[in-house]
Amino acid sequence: MIFTLKIWRQKNAADKGGLVTYKVEDISADSSFFEMLDILNQQLIAQGVDPVAFDHDCREGICGTCSLYINGRPHGPLKGVTTCQLHMRSFRNGETIFVEPWRCGAFPVIKDLIVDRSAFDKIIQSGGYVSVNSGGIPDANTIPVPKPDSDAAFDAAACIGCGACVASCPNASAMLFVSSKVSHLALLPQGRVEAERRVQKMVSTMDSLGFGNCSNTYACEAECPKEISVVNIARMNREYLAAKIFAEKEKQISFSL
Amino acid sequence: MDSSSRTRLSSITSKVIMALAGLFLVMFLLVHLGINLLLLANDGGQSFTAAAGFMATNQVIKIFEVVLFGGLLVHMFIGVAVSFRNRASRPVRYQHKSMSETSPLSRYMFHSGIIVFIFLVLHFIDFYFVKLGLVAPPAGVERHDFYRRSILLFSDKGYSAVYLVSFIFLGFHLNHAVQAAFQTIGMNHNKYIGTIKVASILYAIIVASGFMVIPFWFILFR
Numbered sequence: 001m002i003f004t005l006k007i008w009r010q011k012n013a014a015d016k017g018g019l020v021t022y023k024v025e026d027i028s029a030d031s032s033f034f035e036m037l038d039i040l041n042q043q044l045i046a047q048g049v050d051p052v053a054f055d056h057d058c059r060e061g062i063c064g065t066c067s068l069y070i071n072g073r074p075h076g077p078l079k080g081v082t083t084c085q086l087h088m089r090s091f092r093n094g095e096t097i098f099v100e101p102w103r104c105g106a107f108p109v110i111k112d113l114i115v116d117r118s119a120f121d122k123i124i125q126s127g128g129y130v131s132v133n134s135g136g137i138p139d140a141n142t143i144p145v146p147k148p149d150s151d152a153a154f155d156a157a158a159c160i161g162c163g164a165c166v167a168s169c170p171n172a173s174a175m176l177f178v179s180s181k182v183s184h185l186a187l188l189p190q191g192r193v194e195a196e197r198r199v200q201k202m203v204s205t206m207d208s209l210g211f212g213n214c215s216n217t218y219a220c221e222a223e224c225p226k227e228i229s230v231v232n233i234a235r236m237n238r239e240y241l242a243a244k245i246f247a248e249k250e251k252q253i254s255f256s257l
Numbered sequence: 258m259d260s261s262s263r264t265r266l267s268s269i270t271s272k273v274i275m276a277l278a279g280l281f282l283v284m285f286l287l288v289h290l291g292i293n294l295l296l297l298a299n300d301g302g303q304s305f306t307a308a309a310g311f312m313a314t315n316q317v318i319k320i321f322e323v324v325l326f327g328g329l330l331v332h333m334f335i336g337v338a339v340s341f342r343n344r345a346s347r348p349v350r351y352q353h354k355s356m357s358e359t360s361p362l363s364r365y366m367f368h369s370g371i372i373v374f375i376f377l378v379l380h381f382i383d384f385y386f387v388k389l390g391l392v393a394p395p396a397g398v399e400r401h402d403f404y405r406r407s408i409l410l411f412s413d414k415g416y417s418a419v420y421l422v423s424f425i426f427l428g429f430h431l432n433h434a435v436q437a438a439f440q441t442i443g444m445n446h447n448k449y450i451g452t453i454k455v456a457s458i459l460y461a462i463i464v465a466s467g468f469m470v471i472p473f474w475f476i477l478f479r
Contacts, residue, residue, distance in 0.1 A: 008352075019352055072356035098353040105348050168357045170364055171343035175268075203267055212346035213268040213339050216437035217364050219357040231445050238443030240269045 001027045001088055004096040005040065007052055010109050017109065019098070029089040033076065034059060034066070036088055053112040061085040061225065064160030067167070068113055069100040074164035074223045082162060082225040102163050104172035106209045119209045120161050120177060126205040127198035128181045130190050143189050153187035156180040158226040165220035165228075171212030176220035178206050179236035180228050186239050196243040203240055271335050276438035278332040283435060283460070285325055290467045297474055302404030309403045313388070333374065340367045362433045369430040376423035383410060408475070417472040428465030435460055 002025050010017030024040050031039075034056055041051035057065035066083040070076035076086040091097060099113065107115040145153075157180075165176035182199050185191030191198070214233060221230045266274070292312065295305040312318050362369070386392040387400050394400045395409060410416045435457035439445065444453070 006352075069351060069353070072351065072353040074357075077356075100351055100353065103347050103349055103351050105346050109349075168355070170355065172346040173268075173343070203269055207268050210346055211268075212343035213272060214441075215339075215343065215363065215366060216433070216440055217359040219355070219359045222358045230440065231447075231450075234440050234443045234445035237269055237273065237441060240267075241273060241443060244270070 001029055001091070001093045003027060003036070003088075003091065003094070005099060006096060007099045007113070008101055008109075009052070009112055010101075012111060013108055019100075027088055029087070031088050032059070033068075033070070033083055033086040033088065053110075053114050055114050056084055059084040062160065064162040067102050067115065067162060067164075069098075069102060069167055071098050074102070074167040075162075075225050079222075080225060080227045082160075085225075102167040104163075104166050104211065106172070106174070106211050107163060107166065115163075117161075117163050119211070120163065120174070122209060123174070123178055123202050123205045124161075124181065127194070127201040128185070129194075130185060131193065132190070145188060149187045153184050156183035156187070156228065156232050159184070159224075159228055160226060162225060164223045164225060166211065168219040168223035169212065169214075170217055170219065171215055173214045173220075174206050174209075174211040175214040175233050175236070176224060176228060176230065178202050179230075179232040182236045182239055183232040186235070195239060196247045199236060199239040199243050203236075266335075268339075271339055272441045275332055275335045275339070276441040278328040278335075279434055280438050281324070281328045282332060283431070283438075286431075286464050290464055293468060293471055296404070296407055296471055302408075305404050305407075306402075313401070329377075333370070336367065336370055360433065362429045363437070366430060366433060366437075369426045372423060372426040373430055376419070376427075379419070411472045411475040414476075417476065420472055421469055424465045424468045427468075428461045431464060432458055432461035 002023070005022045005024060006019045007022060008017060009020045022040055022044075024036060024043070027036050027039065034054075037052060037054060044051045055065050055067055057063045059066075061082045061084055064082070066075075068075065068083045070083065070086075075081060075083045076090065078086055078090050101107075101109050101113045102115045102117075104115075106119040107117055110116050159177060159180035161177060163177070166172050166174050169176075182202060185198060186195045216230075218230050221228065292305065292308045295308055296302070298304045382392055384403060384406065387394045387406065388403075390400060394402075394406065398405045398409065411420075436454050439450075439453045439457075
């Protein structure tokens, strides 16, 4: 197959950047999108041109490292897959393919198609954890978890933190990501201990990093490679409101000697 | 929490306030529609004038009038503020337009809201400001006489056209607004989200077409 590629090239964070057109030929329909980019990069290296920088790691659809905004959709035209699981058979022969980095103020471009997603790490650091006792390994199923809650928590935990939700959202909102992390922990008894603090801290961090606000277009749900539902956003809103309105206050004890 | 989050409303708080204010406006629209449909009664405007008189003089309604204006202002103010913040969150935009599968109406809530706002400005000039005495009523119409004012306006084809277009956009706005408001206040569950979505669409159709029936009726039967 033959493709015309319009790829975003940007030397570094300070560079203005722009689309550059490339042609690739003799591409197998069964090669993955990244294999096609690897072939392009081999051509560029042979020509003495700097190869296109893009993020990838496991190439198995489970790590959340890959990104790419392909023809107006994060992870390309297929539903429920990451870019590494996208194959060239999903495109027409001779098609022009636009490849751009995720666009969000909180995800600055480092080089070409690679963006800095450490904003997500900051959100996780602010509350995406549970406190556990040290010591021996507890027996399995010591803490009973209702099956429906465990199912819902597992669905939310499928989030790989790739950022497709932010990339697809017209407002560059991170609410699907944050809500899947909040839901995953809030649904389980182990996560209830810190649930009230967690949702407030994670939302506060999300807001301070400059992500937009949800306007319920549900582009995130449509584009999420793990097909995470916006039901999680509603759950996060409930958790947040409950924490703001009903959370118990710590008693302030004053000592006088 | 850092200082900036203490000084301004959080993303979720602002959304919830907007949703609650919006849901209050949604209830009010049904009352307003009920009264307007009395224009169609063939009694020379007696029942319509009685209802309008009740709305203008009843003490409880007067308190709700303040709540209503407050709700409207809060809804518009937060809506505009959030829209600007949202736009700023993507300083460099995509070259290729978005191909994500979403409801097209949901992406244009700001735009449909602006059209409804423009209609509201006209509406206030035509009725509320006339009632308050800030705008002079047209010749031969007493400033409290909403019935004759309405008939006069609907007999103007230009005004009726603006009115109809505005209500089509109000319908678009409401269609997404009601279901989105429930999602925002945290009410999204497999058990009832389908019902909420259908109710939202039905509400939008009933309100928009209910108001639009009135100018058509005046054009066709008066």
